[in-house]
Amino acid sequence: xxxxxxxxxxxxxxxxxxxxxxxxxxx
Numbered sequence: 001x002x003x004x005x006x007x008x009x010x011x012x013x014x015x016x017x018x019x020x021x022x023x024x025x026x027x
Contacts, residue, residue, distance in 0.1 A: 014021045 010021075
């Protein structure tokens with residue numbers, strides 16, 4: 001994705017699919 005995530009967008013994605021967020025960002 002080329003768009004820059006805002007904090008709210010990031011939090012919404014974490015809430016929706018935390019596993020995918022962890023894999024994407026290697027947290």
